[in-house]
Amino acid sequence: xxxxxxxxxxxxxxxxxxWVVIAAERNGRPDEFRDLPSPRSAGPCPFCHGNExxxxxxxxxxxxxxxxxxxxxxxPNKFPAVVRCDGVSSALVIKTFKNGSPQLFTxxxxxxxxxxxxxxxxxxxxxxxxxxxxxxxxxxxxxxxxKTLAAEGAWNYVQIFKNVGAAAGSSIEHAHSQVxxxxxxxxxxxxxxxxxxxxxxxxxxxxxxxxxEEELAQxxxxxxxxxxxxxxxxxxxxxxxxxxxxxxxxxxxxxxxxEALAIALGRFTAAVIxxxxxxxxxxxxxxxxxxxxxxxxxxxxxxxxLEIFPRVTKPAGFEWGTGYYINPVAPEQAAEVLRNA
Numbered sequence: 001x002x003x004x005x006x007x008x009x010x011x012x013x014x015x016x017x018x019w020v021v022i023a024a025e026r027n028g029r030p031d032e033f034r035d036l037p038s039p040r041s042a043g044p045c046p047f048c049h050g051n052e053x054x055x056x057x058x059x060x061x062x063x064x065x066x067x068x069x070x071x072x073x074x075x076p077n078k079f080p081a082v083v084r085c086d087g088v089s090s091a092l093v094i095k096t097f098k099n100g101s102p103q104l105f106t107x108x109x110x111x112x113x114x115x116x117x118x119x120x121x122x123x124x125x126x127x128x129x130x131x132x133x134x135x136x137x138x139x140x141x142x143x144x145x146x147k148t149l150a151a152e153g154a155w156n157y158v159q160i161f162k163n164v165g166a167a168a169g170s171s172i173e174h175a176h177s178q179v180x181x182x183x184x185x186x187x188x189x190x191x192x193x194x195x196x197x198x199x200x201x202x203x204x205x206x207x208x209x210x211x212x213e214e215e216l217a218q219x220x221x222x223x224x225x226x227x228x229x230x231x232x233x234x235x236x237x238x239x240x241x242x243x244x245x246x247x248x249x250x251x252x253x254x255x256x257x258x259e260a261l262a263i264a265l266g267r268f269t270a271a272v273i274x275x276x277x278x279x280x281x282x283x284x285x286x287x288x289x290x291x292x293x294x295x296x297x298x299x300x301x302x303x304x305x306l307e308i309f310p311r312v313t314k315p316a317g318f319e320w321g322t323g324y325y326i327n328p329v330a331p332e333q334a335a336e337v338l339r340n341a
Contacts, residue, residue, distance in 0.1 A: 010324075013236035014199075014211060016191045020236045020325045047174035049121035059115060060144075062137040072137040073118040074145060074179075082112025082180065084154075093183040113149065113181035117141050124175040126164055126282065128274050138177065139266035142289065145179045146255035150294045155181035157189065157293050158255075165284025167311040185293050192290065193298050200301040208303030212246055221331050223338045224272060228264050231272045233331035233338070240313045240329035241280065241338065243272060245306040252292035254304040269306060275341040276310050284311040 008023040046054035049068075055075045062072040093108050119127075120134045130138065146158045162177040163170040185193065199207035215221055215232050223231040223243055231245050245268060251257055257265075269287070276285065287308040292298040319325050 011236040013234070013238075014207065015195055015234075016188065017195050018191075018236075018323070020238050020327055022237075022327050022330050045123055045172070045174050047118045047172060047176060048123050055116075055118075060141075062141060070121060071134045072120070072141055074141060075116050075118065077114040077116050077178065080112075080114035082110045082114055082182070084113055085109045085111040091183075111183055113155065113179075115145065115179040117145070117177040117179060119175040119177065123173075125173055126175065126273065126277065127162070127270050128277060130175060130270070135266045135270055136263050139262045139269075140259065142177070142179075143255055143257060143259070143262045146253075146291070149179075149181045150255055152181075155183055156295055157182045157185045158291070159186065159288065160254075161286065161288040163284075163286050165311065167284035168286045168309075170284070189290055189293075193292070193302060196301045196303070197298070206250065206301055206303065208246065208305070209250060212248070221335045223275065223335050224268075226264070226268055228261060229268045231268070233335040235331060237327050237329075237331040237334070238325035239309050239311075240327055241276060241310045241334045242327075242331070243276065243308045243334075243338070245269060245272060245308070246303065247305070251304055252299040252302045253294070254289055254291040257304075265306070269308075272338075273308065275338045276308070279337055279341045280310055280312055285309060286311070 008021055011020050011022055012018070013020065044051055044054070049070075052058070052073070055073075056078055057075070059074045059076065061070040061074065063070075093111050117138060119138045120130055124130050124134070127135070127138075142160050146160070149155050149158050159180045159182060160177060161180075164175075196207040199205070199210070203210070212230060215235075216225075216230065221233045221235065223233060225231065227248070229245055229247055231243055233242060234244050245265070247257075247261065247265075249261070251261075254262075273285065273287075276283065285308060287306055289304065289306050291304040292302040313328060315325065
């Protein structure tokens with residue numbers, strides 16, 4: 001049965017404590033400025049097999065003994081957002097972020113590590129274009145790079161994310177993900193940590209376990225499920241067709257997941273993105289992996305998860321002015337459409 005959203009509704013995100021506006025009536029607005037696909041540059045692709053010299057020297061590849069027949073490569077980002085700064089400690093960055101300052105203008109060097117995971121030797125675009133082996137090795141690379149960066153001791157958090165399409169911020173069409181090692185926990189994740197910690201203190205239950213139990217009981221926002229994972233459109237979705245993937249196991253940090261679970265996540269993520277692509281005609285999209293920090297301080301209450309955002313709506317003046325997102329598709333309606341895709 002199709003869910004009809006009759007009146008706009010404010011909804012509070014139980015994870016971030018932020019608010020969104022579910023306003024299904026706006027789904028009928030004119031769409032004069034719909035984005036068109038960006039034409040690909042005619043030049044050679046730096047990520048395709050045979051153009052390895054166009055990237056910085058590889059950090060590792062998969063399979064490790066594959067020579068020129070690699071399936072997945074990991075390289076430093078040629079245009080990094082953050083860099084390893086000699087003489088700057090992670091402790092200094094964390095102290096600056098946490099303690100504030102009486103100074104009007106505060107800064108610290110952009111200390112961090114920025115890597116690119118090239119997901120296929122062929123010119124694939126979406127995650128759904130990867131062959132089984134490249135898909136399997138890509139998600140193993142996520143886990144491996146997090147474990148390696150955690151072992152370095154220089155970072156307390158690693159953000160893994162993927163941009164597909166110009167509207168999602170991708171500057172190269174070829175399928176790739178990015179890995180950023182950070183000394184401090186990002187604001188969005190810090191908010192999630194705070195509220196999951198407060199929920200545990202108030203209820204003696206893990207927030208993610210309670211959320212998953214309630215979502216499965218209601219069923220209206222469930223997109224797909226397996227023995228290992230549940231995909232759902234979150235109650236306070238910020239974007240139309242926003243979809244989260246949660247593991248059924250209680251796992252605070254992704255890098256501690258088993259090899260089998262990491263591989264299963266790749267397959268399930270590709271299946272969910274396939275539903276989005278069939279429903280929305282291969283939109284641009286982002287996904288990101290949120291995991292607990294390496295220091296173990298959130299292991300008793302946090303739960304890693306993957307968030308997918310198809311780029312079919314854009315934040316505009318209201319969002320920038322208020323911090324509230326307007327979502328024109330109720331998550332219950334989005335989930336029903338995706339279930340049937």
